[in-house]
Amino acid sequence: MKLSNKNVIYLICSLLTMVLILSGCWDNKDINHRLLPVSIGVKKVDDQYLVILNIPVPIDGSMETKIVSAKAETVSKAVDTISRNMESDVDLLHVKLIFIEKETAEDGINDIIAGFMRSRDVSPKALVAICDEDLQEFFNNIKINAEKKGLSTYNYFEKNAGWNPDIALTRVWEVFRGIHSYTHDVAIPLIRSGKDTTMDQIGSAILKRGKMVEQISSNETLLYNVFKGESGNGKMEVMEHATVMLLGSKTDNIGRLVNNDAHMESLIKMRVVILETKGEPSLNLIKEEINTLISERYNKLFTKLQENEADVFGMGQFFRNQIPRDELKNWRSDYFKNMKININVKIDIQNEGYLKTT
Amino acid sequence: MVRSLHVMIMYVLCHLGLIFFMFPADIIASTEQGHWFPILIGIIVHFVCLLTYMKGLSFFPTKDILSIFSKSKKGVTFLFFAPILLYLIMAIIITVRAYAEIVTLVFLSHTPLWTIILLLLSVSAYISYKGIEAILRAAFLLFILFFPILLFVLIMSFQNVDWRYAIPFDTDLGFISKPAYFESYFAFAGGFLFLGFVQPFFSYERKNVILSAIFLIPFFLFSVYIPILTLGQASASKAFLPFVLIVDSINIDWLMFDRVTMFFLLSLIAFIILYLSLSLWKAIRIINYYIPKSRPSYLLFGLSVAIFFVCFWIPDWKDVENILFMNSFLRSYVLIVVPLFIYYIGRRLKRKDTNETI
Structure with missing residues (x-):
């Protein structure tokens, strides 16, 4: 095909416009300006949610763990508060683990789970666990363990890594199903921080319609x-x-x-x-x-x-x-x-x- | 030129793009149990209309739907074509707006809506400017590129299925009165009209189109049943895009990509762009028939700009749903009246011919 001069001009113009569009740069935040927490802890204090994030930060080839927390009326508001106070943007896209404190679970976690299901960032396949100690303390212990002993939290539940057949594996969508389904309830791993290991599994919590009712070994x-x-x-x-x-x-x-x-x-x-x-x-x-x-x-x-x-x-x-x-x-x-x-x-x-x- | 394969692929892709989004939610909302029945009725209606339409068209082997009426007065035929044109334009508006919203919902949560609308419209307007030949060739390419990915994701989505959720099978006719059920016909009525437009450019064998319609049946069924089997009716009815939610909760250890949703969605968006370009092309053909003096490219540009502003002007999802419901009347016209009418004219013409030869 022979191109006339006019067509060449059109072509160049459209190609240049594509360069503008394809970069996708309007509100893009680069990866070094984002914080990607791997786990998130939620606890209800009176009428407010205390949200704790565990963010791995790579510094000079090694991983450091940053624990940040905020309290607000809703989970997303708390995350937003953290994001505001940090120098980078908090992005929940890679959250793998959601910890919920036991007392909160006993009150019911329907709203929290519905919030995670509704949100577009947290994947419905993130795992849910219930924490049988004070959430703040738990996260601090995780940080100590991770930094001093090089233990990570996430591999604990990975099927191809640290998972054992006596740990329940329950994902957000399964908890969601358990809340609404007529015939399905779920068991969620019940954990606390260990002395030498990151976490000690003490059994599972039985969730009935999104409320913790019982504990099994x-x-x-x-x-x-x-x-x-x-x-x-x-x-x-x-x-x-x-x-x-x-x-x-x-x-x-x-x-x-x-x-x-x-x-x-x-x-x-x-x-x-x-x-x-x-x-x-x-x-x-x-x-x-x-x-x-x-x-x-x-x-x-x-x-x-x-x-x-x-x-x-x-x-x-x-x-x-x-x-x-x-x-x-x-x-x-x-x-x-x-x-x-x-x-x-x-x-x-x-x-x-x-x-x-x- | 016989291009059965291209027509087949076009037919499949148009429908695939439409099936996996609103269709499952509409069917799940329209009945509580025995979802196979509303789907089956939809499929039967689809087949009957398709067969009548193709039978009618087969009386005019070298003509497209517009030139069939070339002997009649334009004023009369306008009554026939105006609803089709209106339907096409509304369908384009709904599709662009809805899919732009879905894109923001699933992965581009910060990007302004108008850029996505612009992207969808400009690409499809460009393809349709190149004519039907380019559209069908693009369909062939997109099929080779994206269909394997789609199939992979579809097979993977069976991961969390619990077959017992399919029970109970018994069903009732209560869904007939639900608006959601009529909205679900968007997936059935979207594609088949183009068969009447391609004929002078390409010919195809009827048998092949029927084959591709049969090929689509499992997709109609699984798009509804996979969410039901994974979450159960009670939870699936809470989801806005049930199938996307299920794809999001697929967990594949050995795949290096964390979220397969992206692949799934991008391939479907590619199909949707194709569907849009085809609809734009049809609409331009109709307009050009009544305003023969104007250049099609100007018409296309004008129409795209108009659609862009209408899409931009629709404020929220409820309005999209309202338009989708209003469109039901036009849809039933396209689905029922158009095939019957074409068939009727074809039969009359044939009778006249045989009378003359005798």
Whole structure:
């Protein structure tokens, strides 16, 4: 194609305009003028929110942690106050962890979660954890740990790093679902700062409709993860005669409605390997022991959940085809509370290591 | 020139751009359970209209929808074309305004709205200035570039699905009376009109267009069902853009990009720009038919400027929704009256021809 002079002029003009547009420079803030917090802590003090941000700042090749806080009527206002007082702009785009203080969680976190869901910066896949000590102190300990011992908070929950099967992994969108859903509640990791480690996990908090109602242990959290289909891979169980390691697990559930009462049959299949034994127990004895241990633990957990009417396992999901939607609204109080559960555990011992077991 | 493949791709891309945004929210708002039914009805209506329209057009193999009426008086045909023109212009306004808002909502939260409107309009006006040939070629290129990304994100969005949320299946006709349901037809009615405009330039086989319409069915279903299956009806109904929210909560450990939403959105925006250029081109064809003396490029420029100011003048989202609802009447005209009328004229012409030959 031959270009006339007029066309060349047009072309150059349009290309130059594109340079102006494509730079996108009107309100752009460069990366060195932004602060990207990795975790955010929220606590309710009277009618105000105390927001604490944990901001890693790279200085001379190493990471320093900056802890800043502000108090305001809403979370976003508090973040804005921090942003105003800092020399750079605070951008919540990379927040990975949200800590909420226990007392606040007991009051209900619906508004906080809704705020995070509504906001365009905080990703709905950020993790939520509940902090079982004073938030300010917790963040200060994190800072000390991070600077003196080089421990980071975020890797604690990463599946490909520090995560363990007895830590609940709950994301903002799951908490949001738990608030509105008729049949789903969530468990959230309950943590406090550790002496030698960044965090100590003490169990999980049970959230019912966005309110913390109960606390369960790490062992029980494992059951929660197993039930959710999250792998329990690598978790040890110590019993009287043997120590086994969990390799994999699967649950099959059948929900039936008999005379308007919910009945649940669940079959938990677990694959284990034997690590240590005491004395010379037979395979059957070991199986028997695991069986009792797991079913007892499950039953105890269920009783606890039923008392609180909090369905963290999403059991109601198995009754969706039997209970009409209008009645499903009251699933927690009408059905789940009096649900009969029959748990069967099936153990497969995959191998016994280099030594034989009789 | 036979360009079935290009027409097929254009047909698919136009609809893909429209499906994933407002459509899921509208369907979720229009019924509480059994979402497959409203979607199915929409798809059936879509197919019936498409088939009638194409059958009608097939009576005039070398003519486009405008030249079919070349023998009739212009005043009479104006009555037929004025609503189509009005519909096209309104659809352009709604699309530009809505997608500009979505862009600000999801990633450019600080950028002023008018720049995004300007960008969307100027690019699509430029493509449409180059004519239908350029539009279809661009569609081919965009399809190769972006469709794999879209497919990847779509497959990944099944990550958090709980299939039991699909139950209960039973449904009622209550959605018929909901305004949201009529707004959802925006996704069905948007694309198919262009088949009547391309004919003298390109010919296509009817079978292929039907194939691409069949190809779209899973996209219609999944765009609604993925949010439902992940969040449940009760929570999904709280979301403004349910599908985007789900894409935002996808967590992929092995991917180096943190948020796949960006890829998803940018590919869809590219499709939308294509849809806009096609609509602009159609509108200009109609206007040019009635004002034959003016140059199409001036008309295009004038129309784009007018649309820009109207978009700029719409203050908030509620007004966009109102216009979308008002547009329903024109939409049903385009969806029902236009295909039927074309079919009727075609049949009459054929009968006349056969009578004459006898």
